[in-house]
Amino acid sequence: MKTLVLSLLRLGDFFQQLPLLTALKDSGDEVHVLVNDSLRPVAPLFPEFEFHFFPREILQGVLTDSSKSTLGAIHQLRVFVDDLNANRFETVENWTHNFLSARLMDLLDAGVKKGARFQAGRLERDKSGTYMNETWGPSGAASFHWIDALALSMGRAFPEIPRVDGHRSGPVLLQVLTSDSKKNWRLGNWKKLANWLRREEEDVRVLCAPFEKETLIREGFAPETLAACDLAGLCDLLGRAKVLVSGDTSVLHLASHLRAPSLGIFLGSADPRKTAPRALGSKVLWADAGCSPCSHRNPCSQAHHVCGEKMSLQTVQDEVAHMMRKDPQPQLHSPAVRLLEGTKTPSGAFALRDSRQDAVVMWSQLIWEFYLNRDHDGAVAPYGSAAHAIIRGWGGEKSLRAWSEALKERLELSFRLLEDFSESLWTAMRDFNLEESLSTASETRMREVSSRLSVLWRDTDFATRLVESNLSSDASPFVRLRGRKEALQEVYELFTVQRNLIRVIDQELKERSAQHGARA
Amino acid sequence: MRDPRKEGALWVDGLALAHPTSIIVVGVGLGYHLFELVDRYPGLHVTALDGKCELQESFPEELREEFAKRSSRLKAIFGLRDVCEFALHPTTASVVRFRAACFDFENEIFEDLLGQAGPLFGRRAAMAGYDFSKALAAIPENLAVNIKSLDPDRLEADSREAKLVRVLRELVR
Numbered sequence: 001m002k003t004l005v006l007s008l009l010r011l012g013d014f015f016q017q018l019p020l021l022t023a024l025k026d027s028g029d030e031v032h033v034l035v036n037d038s039l040r041p042v043a044p045l046f047p048e049f050e051f052h053f054f055p056r057e058i059l060q061g062v063l064t065d066s067s068k069s070t071l072g073a074i075h076q077l078r079v080f081v082d083d084l085n086a087n088r089f090e091t092v093e094n095w096t097h098n099f100l101s102a103r104l105m106d107l108l109d110a111g112v113k114k115g116a117r118f119q120a121g122r123l124e125r126d127k128s129g130t131y132m133n134e135t136w137g138p139s140g141a142a143s144f145h146w147i148d149a150l151a152l153s154m155g156r157a158f159p160e161i162p163r164v165d166g167h168r169s170g171p172v173l174l175q176v177l178t179s180d181s182k183k184n185w186r187l188g189n190w191k192k193l194a195n196w197l198r199r200e201e202e203d204v205r206v207l208c209a210p211f212e213k214e215t216l217i218r219e220g221f222a223p224e225t226l227a228a229c230d231l232a233g234l235c236d237l238l239g240r241a242k243v244l245v246s247g248d249t250s251v252l253h254l255a256s257h258l259r260a261p262s263l264g265i266f267l268g269s270a271d272p273r274k275t276a277p278r279a280l281g282s283k284v285l286w287a288d289a290g291c292s293p294c295s296h297r298n299p300c301s302q303a304h305h306v307c308g309e310k311m312s313l314q315t316v317q318d319e320v321a322h323m324m325r326k327d328p329q330p331q332l333h334s335p336a337v338r339l340l341e342g343t344k345t346p347s348g349a350f351a352l353r354d355s356r357q358d359a360v361v362m363w364s365q366l367i368w369e370f371y372l373n374r375d376h377d378g379a380v381a382p383y384g385s386a387a388h389a390i391i392r393g394w395g396g397e398k399s400l401r402a403w404s405e406a407l408k409e410r411l412e413l414s415f416r417l418l419e420d421f422s423e424s425l426w427t428a429m430r431d432f433n434l435e436e437s438l439s440t441a442s443e444t445r446m447r448e449v450s451s452r453l454s455v456l457w458r459d460t461d462f463a464t465r466l467v468e469s470n471l472s473s474d475a476s477p478f479v480r481l482r483g484r485k486e487a488l489q490e491v492y493e494l495f496t497v498q499r500n501l502i503r504v505i506d507q508e509l510k511e512r513s514a515q516h517g518a519r520a
Numbered sequence: 521m522r523d524p525r526k527e528g529a530l531w532v533d534g535l536a537l538a539h540p541t542s543i544i545v546v547g548v549g550l551g552y553h554l555f556e557l558v559d560r561y562p563g564l565h566v567t568a569l570d571g572k573c574e575l576q577e578s579f580p581e582e583l584r585e586e587f588a589k590r591s592s593r594l595k596a597i598f599g600l601r602d603v604c605e606f607a608l609h610p611t612t613a614s615v616v617r618f619r620a621a622c623f624d625f626e627n628e629i630f631e632d633l634l635g636q637a638g639p640l641f642g643r644r645a646a647m648a649g650y651d652f653s654k655a656l657a658a659i660p661e662n663l664a665v666n667i668k669s670l671d672p673d674r675l676e677a678d679s680r681e682a683k684l685v686r687v688l689r690e691l692v693r
Contacts, residue, residue, distance in 0.1 A: 056691065059690065063692050074681070074684050077687060081684075103686045106683050107680070107684065107687065118683075120678055121678070501645060
């Protein structure tokens with residue numbers, strides 16, 4: 001099958017999508033990828049895919065230059081689309097999920113279209129696409145890594161997760177700069193780390209783009225350690241690297257693809273639950289400053305870089321030493337820093353191992369898979385086998401029972417809150433019908449309820465869409481009400497799935513107890 | 521029986537020009553619309569473009585004389601290559617298209633230059649022997665239209681043009 005994938009994002013996003021592209025290729029598809037023209041240098045590195053380049057920068061240049069003809073841009077886009085459609089794709093999948101890509105989908109011809117798309121002027125999104133945009137995107141406690149969420153939204157199996165190769169003796173690489181200053185660890189710390197590594201007689205290379213070299217020299221980095229290379233050179237280094245230490249950058253994701261052991265330093269808006277290096281054995285140090293992760297769009301909201309300050313040099317140094325020399329796992333110096341390791345759940349999704357959160361993540365992923373997979377033809381695990389998977393993966397029936405009881409209480413309270421919300425919503429809809437405006441009392445009550453639900457479920461993303469629906473700034477009250485109604489329906493279903501599954505788990509545990517009792 | 525002079529005059533009426541100084545007309549036809557333009561607006565300079573070389577060769581003598589009489593303010597360029605060469609030079613002149621109803625043929629140069637099937641765009645630019653990005657950069661600003669002021673809702677809802685405009689508007693959002 002000839003498939004076109006729209007991947008109109010940045011370099012790091014493309015690198016993250018590689019496992020999914022590879023899975024598509026391995027399934028026998030002829031895989032074409034539409035990327036922005038700025039990603040041209042990537043194409044020679046991945047000859048297994050057929051690349052097409054969206055002339056984004058050229059079009060934007062024409063559109064924003066008053067001496068140039070707008071009609072020129074219209075014509076150029078028309079020719080581009082005609083050339084693309086001449087390939088006669090059978091399937092087109094939108095892996096970009098923004099309005100630009102959705103509009104472009106409307107111009108592309110294919111028998112099957114997946115992902116966000118406009119059709120006859122309306123935005124078409126199935127349940128999984130809605131999950132991507134209205135839960136996963138805004139969520140502060142995402143259940144899935146981006147690539148697994150994307151796979152779910154396309155109705156595909158979770159792609160294979162590579163394992164890091166911990167037996168390399170090549171250089172230690174440091175990627176010291178990111179695209180966003182609030183994600184940067186202090187350069188002084190990076191310098192000290194580099195100097196320490198040199199004293200440990202390691203071959204240290206500080207990665208940078210050619211235009212960053214002068215800046216780093218001015219900051220005091222030894223010129224001979226700087227490695228300003230192109231993509232091919234970077235691949236060569238990463239393919240041999242003993243360890244890569246990096247902020248949340250495209251280099252980290254390329255390292256996963258090339259199985260380089262990596263330690264990600266996640267600060268600012270970087271959220272490892274969504275975009276950790278997706279490899280078994282990859283590591284992340286994540287500073288929790290209360291405001292983490294912050295918004296991508298806004299500058300740091302604090303008077304000083306709180307999360308960066310919590311990430312001490314000693315913490316990073318100790319972890320690097322452990323990774324290089326297989327020293328015993330060090331204790332973390334700062335309680336505000338979490339060490340997370342890439343692992344895999346029983347269903348094949350990526351997860352970060354952290355004893356505080358393992359069980360919650362496993363549960364959340366299972367519930368979402370149950371809820372979302374109803375949209376696709378693939379087999380849906382019945383409650384019975386899901387219950388077995390939970391019991392097997394939990395780590396103790398006693399703790400599972402205790403957790404189950406606590407969850408049942410939480411669900412009971414949640415259903416009562418949902419009834420409250422529902423009542424306020426119906427009142428608001430009735431008032432809107434009569435008076436064409438929304439009642440303040442209903443609005444306030446809905447906000448209060450969703451706020452309580454958000455706190456109750458703060459370690460998951462089940463209530464995200466409901467909370468976000470109250471924050472909508474859409475001009476139309478009707479649209480806002482409809483959004484809340486749909487969000488209410490979704491969260492009710494999610495809680496119902498949990499209640500049903502807990503009942504089956506309880507039943508299974510009772511039967512096991514009875515069997516043990518009988519044998520005794 | 522068609523009257524090309526009258527059609528030319530009606531066409532100029534329809535332009536509703538206000539104080540024009542320089543105009544590019546795509547489509548030469550028999551030239552009556554050009555003569556009408558030059559005669560009606562004393563200060564106006566007109567450049568007419570047509571991709572068909574054979575048109576010039578087939579002009580009767582009297583038409584050649586009409587062109588010659590107005591040569592200080594009327595210039596005609598024939599042939600695709602020469603038209604493209606002309607179009608590579610930036611200009612702020614307004615561009616209008618003449619459809620020669622009396623001869624019932626499409627003059628493709630307007631579309632070719634400024635929109636739909638441009639030889640200056642994409643693959644056809646290479647065929648014409650011009651550098652694509654240079655040609656794109658030199659296309660004249662002939663319509664004072666910003667992409668944001670193009671309202672796709674005024675186009676037919678499911679039309680290709682509406683979809684193209686919507687994509688472009690996302691690029692400058």
